[in-house]
Amino acid sequence: MYGWGAMNPTAIKEAAKAEFPMDKFVSIWWPNDADAASAGDGAKGFKTLNWHGAGTNYQAFADIQKLVIDAGKSQTPKDEIGQVLYDRGVYNSMLIAEAIAQAQKITGKKVVTGEDVRRGLENLNIDAARLKAIGLDGFAASFKTTCADHNSHSATFVQQWDGAKWTKVSDLIGPDAARVQPLLDEAAKAYAEKNAGWPARSEPCDNK
Numbered sequence: 001m002y003g004w005g006a007m008n009p010t011a012i013k014e015a016a017k018a019e020f021p022m023d024k025f026v027s028i029w030w031p032n033d034a035d036a037a038s039a040g041d042g043a044k045g046f047k048t049l050n051w052h053g054a055g056t057n058y059q060a061f062a063d064i065q066k067l068v069i070d071a072g073k074s075q076t077p078k079d080e081i082g083q084v085l086y087d088r089g090v091y092n093s094m095l096i097a098e099a100i101a102q103a104q105k106i107t108g109k110k111v112v113t114g115e116d117v118r119r120g121l122e123n124l125n126i127d128a129a130r131l132k133a134i135g136l137d138g139f140a141a142s143f144k145t146t147c148a149d150h151n152s153h154s155a156t157f158v159q160q161w162d163g164a165k166w167t168k169v170s171d172l173i174g175p176d177a178a179r180v181q182p183l184l185d186e187a188a189k190a191y192a193e194k195n196a197g198w199p200a201r202s203e204p205c206d207n208k
Helices: 007-017 033-037 059-069 084-107 114-121 128-133 177-194
Strands: 047-050 157-161 166-168
Touching: 007 033, 047 166, 059 084, 084 114
Parallel strands: none
Antiparallel strands: 047 157, 157 166
16 A cells, blocks of 8 residues: 555555555555554554664663653654654654764854754765764664765564554565666666756755
8 A cells, every 4th residue: 555644544444444465565654553443443453664663662762751851841742752643753763863964064153054963964975873972873774875865764573563563574575676676767767868957956955
């Protein structure tokens, strides 16, 4: 399944109603806890892909609990903390914070611009040691961005709904890059040739 919004809980509930075997139902695009819970016990066994941890069993989350939630500064309902989309927000916030820090390092400036932060995003190197240092040990795989690879994520894992929460049920699964990358390169070249002057960029990417 590749869905969004109301499509996800609808598809899960209809699959359960039709008695489709849930362990054979896999989503590649991000149903949340409420989507799965909407089908009750019928959703047990439903699977999705993910690239970061679920739950709150990480030091960074303990810090968030102490400094944000217990301090009354959170805008999130307490029962949503640790759910898949909350954790994705934490992951995204980590990327932005690391990009800002990297931009400051590259430029030597304390106050950085959007262009500076773009350079920070292009030069991230978040390895296992860095993840541990920021309290996210085991939360996600290491990655490094470059001018040639603005994404770096190359693997995902399968998680399964047990009726109350997501449980990781596979190791990281990488793409068949040797087969897929040449197809992407060919398509990108054809697009660039068809659309003369594309892509345009205000300044070149520069890895530090």
